[in-house]
Amino acid sequence: MAKRIEVKDLDIYYDKFLAVQGVSMTIQPRSVTALIGPSGCGKSTFLRTLNRMHELVPNARVEGSVVMDDDDLYGPNVDPVNVRRQIGMVFQRANPFPTMSIYDNVAAGLKLNNKRLKKSDMDGLVERSLKSANLWEEVKDRLHKPGSGLSGGQQQRLCIARAIAVQPEVLLMDEPCSALDPISTQAIEDLMLELKENYTIVIVTHNMQQAARVSDTTGFFNLQGVGKPGELVEIDETTKIFSTPSQKATEDYISGRFG
Amino acid sequence: MASTTEAPPRKNRVPRRPGDRIFAGVSTGSGVLILVALAGVAVFLVTEAWPALTASAEEIPGGEGLVLYIWPLLFGTLISAVLALVIAVPLAVAIALFITHYAPRSIARALGYIIDLLAAVPSIIFGLWGMNVLAPITVDPASWLSEHLGWIPFFAGPPSSTGRTMFVAILVLAVMVLPIITAVVREAFMQTPQLHQEAALAIGATRWEMIRMAALPFGRSSIIGASMLGLGRALGETMAVAMVLSASGGVSLNLISSDNPPTIAANIALQFPESSGIAINTLIASGLVLFAITLAVNMIARAVINRRKDFDGAN
Numbered sequence: 383m384a385k386r387i388e389v390k391d392l393d394i395y396y397d398k399f400l401a402v403q404g405v406s407m408t409i410q411p412r413s414v415t416a417l418i419g420p421s422g423c424g425k426s427t428f429l430r431t432l433n434r435m436h437e438l439v440p441n442a443r444v445e446g447s448v449v450m451d452d453d454d455l456y457g458p459n460v461d462p463v464n465v466r467r468q469i470g471m472v473f474q475r476a477n478p479f480p481t482m483s484i485y486d487n488v489a490a491g492l493k494l495n496n497k498r499l500k501k502s503d504m505d506g507l508v509e510r511s512l513k514s515a516n517l518w519e520e521v522k523d524r525l526h527k528p529g530s531g532l533s534g535g536q537q538q539r540l541c542i543a544r545a546i547a548v549q550p551e552v553l554l555m556d557e558p559c560s561a562l563d564p565i566s567t568q569a570i571e572d573l574m575l576e577l578k579e580n581y582t583i584v585i586v587t588h589n590m591q592q593a594a595r596v597s598d599t600t601g602f603f604n605l606q607g608v609g610k611p612g613e614l615v616e617i618d619e620t621t622k623i624f625s626t627p628s629q630k631a632t633e634d635y636i637s638g639r640f641g
Numbered sequence: 642m643a644s645t646t647e648a649p650p651r652k653n654r655v656p657r658r659p660g661d662r663i664f665a666g667v668s669t670g671s672g673v674l675i676l677v678a679l680a681g682v683a684v685f686l687v688t689e690a691w692p693a694l695t696a697s698a699e700e701i702p703g704g705e706g707l708v709l710y711i712w713p714l715l716f717g718t719l720i721s722a723v724l725a726l727v728i729a730v731p732l733a734v735a736i737a738l739f740i741t742h743y744a745p746r747s748i749a750r751a752l753g754y755i756i757d758l759l760a761a762v763p764s765i766i767f768g769l770w771g772m773n774v775l776a777p778i779t780v781d782p783a784s785w786l787s788e789h790l791g792w793i794p795f796f797a798g799p800p801s802s803t804g805r806t807m808f809v810a811i812l813v814l815a816v817m818v819l820p821i822i823t824a825v826v827r828e829a830f831m832q833t834p835q836l837h838q839e840a841a842l843a844i845g846a847t848r849w850e851m852i853r854m855a856a857l858p859f860g861r862s863s864i865i866g867a868s869m870l871g872l873g874r875a876l877g878e879t880m881a882v883a884m885v886l887s888a889s890g891g892v893s894l895n896l897i898s899s900d901n902p903p904t905i906a907a908n909i910a911l912q913f914p915e916s917s918g919i920a921i922n923t924l925i926a927s928g929l930v931l932f933a934i935t936l937a938v939n940m941i942a943r944a945v946i947n948r949r950k951d952f953d954g955a956n
Contacts, residue, residue, distance in 0.1 A: 435843060467845030477836040481858030490854060491844035541840070548844060 384411040384582045385451045385468075385551040387432065392446035393611075394427055396439060401427050403611040405446075407601060409552075414574055414583045416593035416620065419603030419635070424612030425586045428603070429554050432584065433469035434462040450551065467495065470545035474557040476537035478529035478544070485525040487540055488512060491548040507547060515543035516573050535566025542573065546581070553577065555585040559592065571596050590636055594624050602632045683932070690926035692919060702920050711927045713891045717902030718931065720894070721807060721882065722875035725814035730868050732815075733822035737860075741830040742852060753827065760820035768884030771813035776804035776885065783808065783897040794894040801899035805887040808896040810904075813881050818871035825870065829863030830856050869942035873935055876906075883907035905931045 387409040394402040402424035409415050417425040430436040431444050434455065448455045455465050478487045488508045492499060499507075508525075512518040517539040521532070529540050538558055545553060555574075559567040574583055574596050587593050593600050601617035616629045627633045698706035736756065740749045780802065787798030800806075833856045841851040857864075882904050888911075890900025903911070905927045912924055 433843065435839065438839070438842065463845055463847050466843055471839075471843035473836065473839065473843075475836060477834075477840040479837060479840065479854060479858070481861070482854075490841075494844065494846055494850055544840075544844060 384580060386411045387552065387582065388447075388449045389432075390447045390449075392428070392431065392444055392448065394424065394431055394436065394444050395442065397441040400611045402603075403606070403613050405614045407614060407617050409582060409584055410599065411582045412578055412580070413598040414578050414585060414596050415599045415601065416597035417584065417586045417601045417603060418588070418590060418593050419612075419615075420605070421588075422612075423603040423605050425601075425603040426556055427612075428614075429556055429584060429586050430471075432552070432554055433466050433471055435466070435471060437462060467491075467548060468550050469552040469554060470548065470550035471554045472538070472541050472545055472556065472558045474560055476534060476541050476561070478532075478537050478540050480528065480530045482529060483526045484512075484521050484529045484532070484540060487529045488543050488547050491544060495548055511543040511547035512540075514546055514577065515539045516569060516576075517543055533566070535562050535569060538562060538566070538570060539573065542570070542577075546577070550581070552582040552584065555583065557586055557588060560588060567592070590624075594620060600624070602627070602629070602635060604631055604635070686925060686929040686932055690922060690929045693922035693926040696919055696922070700919050701923055702916075707923065707926060710923060711905075711930055713902040714905045714908050714927055715930060715934075716892045717807070717888070718876055718904040718906070718934075720902075721810050721814055721904055722872055724811045724896075725818060725875045726868055726872055728811065728815040729819045729822055729871060730864070733819055733867070733871075734826055734864060736819075736823050737827040737830050738852060738856070740827050741833075742848065742856065756820050756823050756827075759816070760824065764817065764878060764881045765884070767813050767817050768881035771809055771881060771885040772805065775812060776806075776809045778804070779806070779809055779812075779897075780804040787897060795896045797895045798898060800897050801887070803887060803899065805885055806897050806899065807886065807901045810882050810886045810901075811896065813885055814875045814878060817878060817881060818875050821874065822867040822871045825867035826860060826864055829860035833859045865942055865945055869938055872938055876931065876935055876938070878904075879906040879910045883910045 389405055389407050389409070392402070392405040393400060394405075405428055417429065419425050427436060432448060432455075436442045436444075444456060450468070454460065478484075479490065482490065485508055488511050489504055492504060492507055509518060509522075512521065517536060520536060521540075524531075529537065532540060538561075542553075542558075559570050562570065571592065574585070577583060578598075585593075585597065597620045599617060600620040600623040602615045602623065603612055604615045605612050615631050616623070616627065618628070623632060624636055627636065633639075693701065693707055696707070698704065701707050701710050703710050736752070740752055744752065780800065783796075783800040783804065783806065784798075786796040787800045790796045791798055837855040837859065838851055841854040846854055883906075886901055886903065886907060887899060888901050888903030888907065890898070890902055892902055893900060909924045909928060913921070916924060
């Protein structure tokens with residue numbers, strides 16, 4: 383588990399519109415990489431290219447390469463479905479399946495991968511996933527109640543449990559705490575620090591304190607200008623980005639000065 | 642003990658604006674009007690059916706009593722409507738899924754228009770089409786069915802030579818209920834939250850698996866509701882069935898012979914002009930049965946939809 387991702391000269395297009403240009407970065411295994419930057423600069427778009435979710439938008443495409451260990455994620459015979467089974471994702475708004483129970487939500491991905499999993503094995507995997515997501519104690523007595531009955535923070539941890547149940551190599555998180563209160567946010571942040579022992583984590587966040595608290599590496603995205611594509615300004619160790627960034631734009635952004 | 646004079650509780654009434662009052666009145670009135678109309682229909686059916694309900698067996702047309710008169714009609718009505726749904730619902734769900742999840746946008750739009758257009762075709766046109774086009778071309782397949790699949794009660798035969806069979810009536814009904822079911826189900830699938838579709842795809846679901854995890858459960862109650870709408874139309878459909886079906890038989894599962902049970906609505910339409918006296922009351926009594934069944938169908942549908950509300954997409 384936990385693989386390295388190499389991104390090289392990645393351009394992301396929506397039809398003819400170039401949204402993000404020339405991104406190159408190395409995402410280290412067993413670490414948290416945070417992506418920060420103003421709204422609309424393409425960090426979420428970039429995140430979604432890592433598991434090929436951006437392809438859901440008609441005519442979206444990329445140029446350049448994304449390689450996980452030795453597998454080219456955009457190789458000619460690569461099925462995006464298989465990519466997504468290795469690279470899980472957690473979204474901005476918690477999205478447990480409303481028609482499924484807590485148990486079935488966690489088991490959903492497992493059922494896709496192994497059709498013939500024994501009930502006892504399934505129970506074990508669901509329990510382990512919920513424990514990894516620090517949710518087990520809160521839900522163990524109501525596993526067969528609907529997941530939509532949980533609080534927002536619990537729902538988000540349920541989504542994390544669902545994502546890690548299939549044991550992905552990488553976990554992508556797209557502003558996972560932006561709809562949560564501080565206590566739930568703290569719970570998710572603690573969880574990220576535990577999960578990075580086993581997973582490669584990439585998180586997009588608008589909260590710079592959060593990036594500083596949880597990440598090992600931070601990348602700063604910005605627009606090249608009005609109406610121009612977004613770009614990766616710099617990426618470095620989080621402590622360095624937040625103390626002595628090498629680019630002025632980064633320093634302006636993290637210190638709250640613009641323009 | 643000092644007695645204190647308590648001030649009477651002040652009524653804190655918010656003055657209501659005339660616009661609010663008028664609108665509340667109009668909408669309440671509309672709601673009541675529906676109930677009044679329904680009650681009026683029920684009263685009419687019961688009073689007009691009463692002479693037949695209380696008549697002795699010999700007076701009822703056929704001379705065997707009301708129950709034996711209505712039972713084949715009821716059977717014909719139910720079997721035609723239910724089998725029409727069995728054909729139409731899977732087809733409608735498949736079409737709705739194709740339009741919402743598979744088809745390119747331009748094709749989806751065109752197909753949507755065509756389906757809606759189908760809903761606007763008057764039932765007499767479907768009757769003519771069933772009688773003159775569909776019935777003759779089913780004659781050969783029907784004889785093949787009775788020869789090779791005759792052990793299935795539905796295809797026991799002997800096949801009708803005109804093709805105006807229950808089988809054709811079912812097909813015509815299926816085509817007629819298809820558009821309304823498709824339209825309702827398509828609407829539901831279109832509203833499947835992007836959030837849940839992405840959730841399914843992000844754990845590595847294929848498109849079909851995504852549909853099964855997100856779209857179908859989300860649309861489930863709409864599928865049931867749409868089916869019931871379709872069932873209501875199929876139960877009550879009069880003209881097309883009256884034209885297509887050569888009704889001369891009694892209760893039979895055999896769909897392809899020339900002895901078919903009539904349906905309640907078609908039977909009323911065919912018999913009413915030539916009836917008088919107690920025969921009319923008997924026909925209205927059969928109408929009362931249809932009314933009761935339609936009501937029951939809708940109530941069951943409601944119960945089914947409500948049963949798993951906790952898990953519904955709406956919360």
